[in-house]
Amino acid sequence: MAQLLSEEEIQQQLNNLPGWTREGAKLQCNRKFKDFVQAIEFVNKLVEPAESAGHHPDIEISYNKVKIILTTHDAGGLTKKDFDLAKVISQIS
Numbered sequence: 625m626a627q628l629l630s631e632e633e634i635q636q637q638l639n640n641l642p643g644w645t646r647e648g649a650k651l652q653c654n655r656k657f658k659d660f661v662q663a664i665e666f667v668n669k670l671v672e673p674a675e676s677a678g679h680h681p682d683i684e685i686s687y688n689k690v691k692i693i694l695t696t697h698d699a700g701g702l703t704k705k706d707f708d709l710a711k712v713i714s715q716i717s
Protein backbone atom coordinates (compact mmCIF):
# COMPACT_ATOMS: atom_id res chain seq x y z
CA MET A 625 0.00 0.00 0.00
CA ALA A 626 1.19 3.53 -0.76
CA GLN A 627 2.73 5.40 2.18
CA LEU A 628 1.04 8.49 3.60
CA LEU A 629 3.18 11.59 3.00
CA SER A 630 4.36 13.70 5.92
CA GLU A 631 3.13 17.26 6.37
CA GLU A 632 6.50 18.53 5.11
CA GLU A 633 6.40 16.31 2.01
CA ILE A 634 2.85 17.47 1.25
CA GLN A 635 3.89 21.14 1.46
CA GLN A 636 6.91 20.51 -0.77
CA GLN A 637 4.79 18.76 -3.36
CA LEU A 638 2.13 21.49 -3.28
CA ASN A 639 4.77 24.13 -3.97
CA ASN A 640 5.46 22.38 -7.29
CA LEU A 641 1.83 21.96 -8.22
CA PRO A 642 0.21 25.23 -9.32
CA GLY A 643 -3.58 25.18 -9.54
CA TRP A 644 -4.04 22.53 -6.86
CA THR A 645 -5.07 23.11 -3.28
CA ARG A 646 -5.09 20.81 -0.33
CA GLU A 647 -8.35 20.33 1.51
CA GLY A 648 -7.50 18.17 4.52
CA ALA A 649 -6.74 14.67 3.25
CA LYS A 650 -7.55 15.61 -0.35
CA LEU A 651 -6.00 17.42 -3.28
CA GLN A 652 -8.34 19.55 -5.33
CA CYS A 653 -8.22 21.33 -8.68
CA ASN A 654 -10.90 23.37 -10.45
CA ARG A 655 -10.88 23.64 -14.22
CA LYS A 656 -13.18 25.74 -16.39
CA PHE A 657 -13.96 25.14 -20.06
CA LYS A 658 -15.85 26.81 -22.87
CA ASP A 659 -18.87 24.57 -22.50
CA PHE A 660 -20.13 21.17 -21.27
CA VAL A 661 -18.74 19.30 -24.29
CA GLN A 662 -15.22 20.59 -23.66
CA ALA A 663 -15.55 19.73 -19.96
CA ILE A 664 -16.54 16.16 -20.80
CA GLU A 665 -13.70 15.88 -23.33
CA PHE A 666 -11.28 16.86 -20.58
CA VAL A 667 -12.76 14.24 -18.24
CA ASN A 668 -12.45 11.61 -20.97
CA LYS A 669 -8.74 12.40 -21.28
CA LEU A 670 -8.29 11.57 -17.58
CA VAL A 671 -9.52 8.01 -18.01
CA GLU A 672 -6.41 6.49 -19.57
CA PRO A 673 -3.83 7.95 -17.13
CA ALA A 674 -6.08 7.11 -14.16
CA GLU A 675 -6.53 3.52 -15.33
CA SER A 676 -2.81 3.18 -16.03
CA ALA A 677 -1.99 4.42 -12.54
CA GLY A 678 -4.72 2.29 -10.93
CA HIS A 679 -5.69 5.53 -9.21
CA HIS A 680 -8.97 7.30 -9.78
CA PRO A 681 -10.01 10.86 -9.06
CA ASP A 682 -13.40 11.85 -7.76
CA ILE A 683 -14.85 14.16 -10.39
CA GLU A 684 -17.63 16.73 -10.09
CA ILE A 685 -18.96 18.24 -13.29
CA SER A 686 -21.14 21.34 -13.34
CA TYR A 687 -21.81 22.47 -16.91
CA ASN A 688 -18.40 23.84 -17.97
CA LYS A 689 -16.61 23.38 -14.63
CA VAL A 690 -14.80 20.27 -13.51
CA LYS A 691 -13.57 19.68 -9.97
CA ILE A 692 -10.99 16.96 -9.55
CA ILE A 693 -10.37 15.47 -6.14
CA LEU A 694 -7.56 13.09 -5.32
CA THR A 695 -6.90 11.07 -2.21
CA THR A 696 -5.64 7.59 -1.51
CA HIS A 697 -8.59 5.86 0.10
CA ASP A 698 -6.81 2.71 1.16
CA ALA A 699 -4.01 4.71 2.87
CA GLY A 700 -6.47 7.20 4.40
CA GLY A 701 -4.84 10.37 3.09
CA LEU A 702 -2.37 11.84 0.61
CA THR A 703 0.35 9.72 -0.96
CA LYS A 704 2.79 10.04 -3.85
CA LYS A 705 0.13 8.46 -6.08
CA ASP A 706 -2.08 11.52 -5.64
CA PHE A 707 0.68 13.95 -6.55
CA ASP A 708 1.91 11.83 -9.47
CA LEU A 709 -1.58 11.72 -10.97
CA ALA A 710 -2.19 15.42 -10.21
CA LYS A 711 0.96 16.29 -12.22
CA VAL A 712 -0.26 14.22 -15.16
CA ILE A 713 -3.72 15.83 -14.99
CA SER A 714 -2.12 19.29 -14.94
CA GLN A 715 -0.59 18.55 -18.36
CA ILE A 716 -3.99 17.79 -19.91
CA SER A 717 -5.78 20.70 -21.60
Ligand SMILES: C[C@H](O)[C@H](O)[C@H]1CNC2=NC(N)=NC(=O)C2=N1
Pocket residue numbers: 678679680681682694695696697698699
Ligand atom coordinates in the same frame (compact mmCIF):
# COMPACT_ATOMS: atom_id res chain seq x y z
C1 LIG B 1 -7.52 -2.30 -5.87
C2 LIG B 1 -7.41 -0.93 -6.44
O1 LIG B 1 -6.18 -0.73 -7.06
C3 LIG B 1 -7.60 0.11 -5.36
O2 LIG B 1 -8.88 -0.01 -4.80
C4 LIG B 1 -7.37 1.52 -5.88
C5 LIG B 1 -8.28 1.92 -7.01
N1 LIG B 1 -8.28 3.35 -7.23
C6 LIG B 1 -8.04 4.20 -6.22
N2 LIG B 1 -8.17 5.50 -6.38
C7 LIG B 1 -7.97 6.35 -5.41
N3 LIG B 1 -8.11 7.67 -5.63
N4 LIG B 1 -7.62 5.94 -4.19
C8 LIG B 1 -7.45 4.64 -3.91
O3 LIG B 1 -7.12 4.29 -2.77
C9 LIG B 1 -7.64 3.71 -4.95
N5 LIG B 1 -7.46 2.42 -4.78
